[in-house]
Amino acid sequence: MNSIRTRLLAILIASTGLVWLLAVAWIYFSTQAQVERVLDARLMEAARMVNSLLAERRIELALAGNGSGPIAEVQFEDATYERQLSCQIWSLDGRLVGRSEHAPEDRLTDSGSGFSESVVNGEAWRVYVIENPLLGVRVMVGDSLLVRDRLVGGVIKGLAVPAALILPFLAGVIWVSVRRGMSPLNEMAGALSRREASDLRPLPNENLPKEIAPAIHALNGLFRRVEEAREREKSFTAFAAHELKTPLAGLKTQAQVALASHDRQVHENALRQIAAGVDRTARLVRQLLDLAAVEAADRTPHLVEGRPRELVSRILADMPVERDRVKVEGDVKQVAAFDAVLLTLAVRNLVENALCHSEGPVVVRIEGRSRTDILVEDQGPGIPADELPHVTDRFFRGRQRSSTGSGLGLAIAQEAIARMGGVLSIRNRNPHGLAATLSFAAEEEK
Amino acid sequence: MRILVVEDDPVLLDGLSAGLGLAGFTVDAVATCEDAFAALETHKYGTVILDLMLPDGSGLDVLGFLRQRRDATPVVLLTARDQVHDRIAGLDAGADDYLGKPFDLDELAARVRAVARRGSGRATGTLHWRGVVLDPASQTASLGGKLLTLTRREFGILSTLMERPGMTVSKATLEETLYGWQEEVESNAVEVHIHNLRSKLGTGYIKTVRGLGYRLAEENS
CATH class of the missing domain: 3.30.565.10 (Histidine kinase-like ATPase, C-terminal domain)
Structure with a gap:
């Protein structure tokens, strides 16, 4: 259907939807980057903290042991970190000398220092490593990427759910506004389709929006001209009928008078009148033809x-x-x-x-x-x-x-x-x- | 019968005057509404024949003028606008009949006679009285089956009297019925016609009411 309303609705909803999608995507990626950065910073901080604790001997390591000795338990005070961060301390010669409570037993990364990503026990990790040559240890602090994704996912969900809920509402608002915005057009279309073909009254032209006013004015002007033309046509036909039929009636009457009378004078008068009537009718016919010639639109x-x-x-x-x-x-x-x-x-x-x-x-x-x-x-x-x-x-x-x-x-x-x-x-x-x-x-x- | 014709076309007006005159009517012819008003003010007509499109107004104005004065004079409309709704408008305005141009002169005369007859409450076209039969359509008269040769005026006087048997009709009324505006009326014209009628019909048919006029005589008088 070729409807302005449908077209407007389609354009508005498509463009709004696209803008909405782009916004969501943009928020998603920027949030993700932001969260990564914050989490990376946290990893680094945690690693440094553990390192400094080690340096100040606040954590005892079984460096001398052969691996079977007690492994230092790194305790984070914050409960949330405890669940999310895992810490391992390895001696430079490859022995695990300490780890946090839920940290995996396998080495988190083979990288010497800095950030890296690895897979341990089928789980992806992001790990930060600080090498402490003084103590002869490497401190590794890692985040499970799964946990990270959940975190990013949570933020996105917090944004996306209300945005998604807004979508139908937005569509509704667009629909209603288009409908309301189009109502003058609809009224005009309704008024036009309700009328009979012969109805040439002007359309109401008060309080018109300025986009429609020219159309209504033009239409009303057209109606007026058609009406005038029709009136002219009508009166022309009536007058032409009168002007043509009257002399014919005169001719016929005079002819019948001439037929009915035996009086010579009556005959003569009737014939004279007939001649005059024919002259007049001939002139009228010529003038009608003249008028047609003048009016001929193609000339x-x-x-x-x-x-x-x-x-x-x-x-x-x-x-x-x-x-x-x-x-x-x-x-x-x-x-x-x-x-x-x-x-x-x-x-x-x-x-x-x-x-x-x-x-x-x-x-x-x-x-x-x-x-x-x-x-x-x-x-x-x-x-x-x-x-x-x-x-x-x-x-x-x-x-x-x-x-x-x-x-x-x-x-x-x-x-x-x-x-x-x-x-x-x-x-x-x-x-x-x-x-x-x-x-x-x-x-x-x- | 004296009739008024209102028509602005000179050829048609002339033809109507001549033609309806031949049919036995006394015709007054005018071309404008104004003249029609003046004529209707001063004379009583048996029928008015009215064109609808006149230079200074519509024939319907003249019709309205008549009917407003509660004047029941029969009116026949003549017009080129003979669409159904035009006819309806004319008849509803109080016209008695309607004829589209161009028309047949004999038909117009017949219609004028018909509306006049209806106006006087008669159903048949011919007039009967004591063996005298008048046929206005053919302008013929007979007495006891024998054809009478009457002049137009004699026929006019006899039919005027026979339209109202027993009523006395004044000389002035007879003159008005017989003569149009343009015609000279000699002072004893009616007496001469009555005299001629009596010689053709025989005495004892038309009675002179002294000082008042004439009327038809009863059989035994």
Whole structure:
């Protein structure tokens, strides 16, 4: 399972365990070395003590004897030493002249002096030897390694048992901390998995840890955008249905009127209405296609530099309707980067919109110093101030609607100019009329 | 029957006016909620045909306006949004019927007649009285099995009277039922139509109640 918690737990427990093991090993070896050193020092001290006792004649040796005489008993005062240390005193010619109570009878070592290790009766010993040539003896003091190991083992055990007991507790603490540390993530995952696919309400975003906050904010932002897109889609569908079906209903009704009536005048009127309805529907269909063309996601704007006035004149020349009402004024020195298709859509829709909503001349004015502005000005009634923010919404038709409008023209112009990186601004003119401005960023002057 | 059509598309509005006029209705046509409110304030309509998406609001606003005033005028909704939940919303708001665009003109006329008939508590489509049979659907009238040739206005007067047998209907009411806003009404128009009707039906069918209006005469009077 690919779980952050499992991974975290594994990493934490493995690394903690490793550190723990290393610590235990380190303690083991250093303790062992320390204990060895202390014990070696003890051996040396004991040997020296026995040696000095011998030198001061506090211990009588049967040096003259042949080995069968009484063997000196070396007595240590400390009871623990008695059990652990063994002492032998050998004459230089190889006779045992004295030993401690539990010391083995066999010679502890063959070494002449200093530290050595040997095996006596199958038991390993560490022995320190002092040679006393004055007395003609060697004093040997030895530790059984078995005893030594037990001692080291005891120290290690004293350390290792509590450490081992701590291990499960440590694992538990790690587990609980990881769990608690991950709880905001779990809550988020839970909240997300509980919701329906269509539920786009924002996730709660209070008291968020700073690691998760960006994810939650990004998610909420995404939810909001999806929701908006869905709302737009929904209202677009509803409006498109209305705008397409209504003229169809009109056409059908007029056709049925023409069929039902025998009156010539009624016939004529119905046919005229049908023709007008077809024109309007055709324009609507064209605008829907324009909108689709502007929106096509895979089409990146193909910007080509050109002289704005030439481009606008060419676009207007291609427009079939009411050419004589449209005038082009002004010019700019600079060239600007346009996408021919998008610019055509924007200018054509703005001009058509102006023609639709006004009787008088429509002026396309090209101006600008640092940037290029293409203004489309009419002398119609303008747009009520409260409707201005909505005029670029799809299918928005204000109170000043014309009978042929679809509410798409400004939306198309807005979308087209935005794709080219420009801005569409719309304002009312004084005393009346509307000015729609396409603003482009300037290229360097020629 | 006088009906109000509220629709913002000029082609459709024109078609509805002409088509429903041909079907024998007197049609008042408006394009906005505001005009609809004004019309409903001043006239009593047999049926209201209502588009849902209007420039200055929703047809449901007009419907709410009507129902709030406890006005039971039958309402037929016209809309492009003909999903089931849209229909439910419209009907629950107090509409009597619902028609999705584009629709058949004859079907719309039939539905208007049906909701109007239901509104007046009748079950059958045809009107019967003393051997006179009126069929609003085909705009035909017969007397004792013989077909009568009536003009649209004559048919309108006779059906208005036959919808409420025994009730006196004023001249003003008849004028209002027969003529829309745009139509000029000559002062003696109703009298002329009544006269023509009497000559086609025979005397003794329509009685003049002096100073009040007209009503259908009982058989033995």
